[in-house]
Amino acid sequence: MGLAAHLIKYLEINGSQKGMVILDAILQQTVNGLMIGSIYVLLAFGLSMIYGVLDIAHFAHGTIAIGGGYITYLMLNSFGLSFWLSIIVAMIIIGIIGLLVERLAYRKLLNAPPINSFIVSLGLLLVFENVLQYLFGADQLAIRTNYTRVFSFFGASVAEIRLYVFISSIILTIILFLFLHKSKPGKAIRATAQNKDAVVLMGVDVKKVYSMVFIIGSAIGAIAGSFIGAVFAIFPSYGAHIILKGFAVLILGGLGSIPGAVIGAYVLGLSETFGAGFISSTYKEVIAFLIMILVLVFKPEGIMGKGATKL
């Protein structure tokens, strides 16, 4: 049902209800977009950090994030941990896996042509996807929580778990910002992203920085995967699907820019929901990517790309 139909419906409704219906829909779609954008934010953080520091397009990040969701599912259902504790366990395990991936798969390729790490990242995506399938099967799994209430804000409905995703993404954005700007390791990460050679001369161990980036990026990915499982569901090939969104956010926001990733994520989320809600649900994905292309036509470096400090 397209925009024209909405307008016709708008005109058919009498009195003061006219404005209310359209406003209600706009508010609800805005809330929908912000909620989905929050998941994209969490996914994009890890990608942005890894690309910003190491110039690696880590295609396996989505699948590793989904692996975090599976670990949360296991901890919750097999070990009886709470949802939040399960996520912490998932962050630790996926952080370690991120470290292994960096040390054993990417470390030796840092001075090789970019195509090499691109191929390796695709290979890792396939490997991790198959490992997940071998361990958990192909069926989707939903992480069931007790957060089943639905809240209403000025007429817009928000499911409880989605609200927690949104709040978590805001908190993590603040924590990440403070970490990168106020802490010594964070400053080392930012400095490495801006000028690797200079930080080496200043005595920073860049290899430790690389490891830190992968650990932190993967751990945040585990949070994304866990929330995806709680709001939607997880299955082994979902990582390959969502990583495209992750890279779209990266490109939209500006490669290697954390603030750009945040803005890009919410722009993508809102584009999808408004496009599906007011233009056509048939072309939901297409509309979002068209908007992305339009932004890039006018700002090829992304929303926060040029002039913005890396990370």
Place this chain on the structure above:
Amino acid sequence: MKRNFRDLALFSLLFLLLLFGLLGCSEEQGAVIDDNDVEEEIEQVGDIKILKVGMNDALTGAAAVYGLPQHEAVQLAIKQINEAGGINVDGDIYHLELIAYDSKGDMTESLSVAQRLINQDGVNIILGWATSGMTSAVAPQIAAAESDVLILVGTAGERGITAKGHPNIFRTRPPADFTGGAAGDFVANRGIEKLAILGQLKDSFYQQYVDAFVEYYEDAGGVVVTTEIFSQGDRDMYSQLTSIQSMDIDGLFVPGYVEQAAFVYRQARELGIDVPIYGFTGGNEDQFLAVASEEDMDGIFDLRPSELTVEVLGPSAVKFVEDYTNEYGKAPTPNAPFAYDQVWVIKYALEAAGTVDDISKIIEAIRELEIPEEVVMGYIPVNGKLFDRSGQAYIENIAMLWEDGRWTVYDLLASDVEGYSEFLYNLDE
């Protein structure tokens, strides 16, 4: 020394991970050949010959929710037939061996799988075919190119698969629009005057169901207020449901895969949409409750072919559920018997034809086949036979209602088999 040990430990961990990955790859990409330990348990009474049959189905990906149960059902049927003494074809005893490849629900992959089964594995009978998208593109193509290959289609319900009239294609599941019209009538008769449709309408199978549904629904006086779409991989339907919520409707109809439909039902209730909901999904309780709560599901209808509805089927259905559950530790899905029944069709057709090589004789035997007693689905015979002139079998249409945590039989829907069979035969597709 310390660093070497640490690197060795790290390398070993990654190696193990890679090993798992490669194991997973080989299991997905390669043949899933059923082990033959069953044969070792059977006494050798004369020579037992092995007849390979192929399976082309979605064992991974979004369509695996329908393809995997089919695969399991076929494995079960083969095991039961082999254990019961095999197939007697003109005095020779045959055991079936299944060679199954994963099409991933993808057209290109499915074509490659079919060609591999025929050219490399030498099979001339191919089972499976759970999804319409790949089946409607691939099965007729294979049937036209390889007239000595028999194709038995399961859950894929796109009408053209049998409407095209290939003599070597048979299907156990009725076409989507056979149910759609009856469903449209049903919804209109329940007093739903303004309906929203939210479905997987990029898929021709669901589109055909909806076309027939809308035709009958509007003929009965209903109005379709809005139509929204979700895709096979979608899990977030909030945007579409928000749009629907702003419309003046008194009913919602949801045709689509069970995984997506479950999210629609949950998210509709989260948004406060409390109009009656009618679906066309064919999912079992476990599949829905993995995503939605019992409260979300309460009062929802599913308008579909009767499939594995034990309450209306006979003892063979009860036995199938028991056997399947014992074998796999889980309940079968409603569509699984479409593939299970394919194997029994082969058994009786081979015995009647007296050959495993002459496909034209086997096809003739299938056309003359009455309904075997071991089949699970409640087939409606057409002129006393299981399949009609188009190679199509039919089962009752049914309205299922979710009550007290499970699907219950609400009512049978109109099922004009003779009329539809005639329509299908004369269709120019």
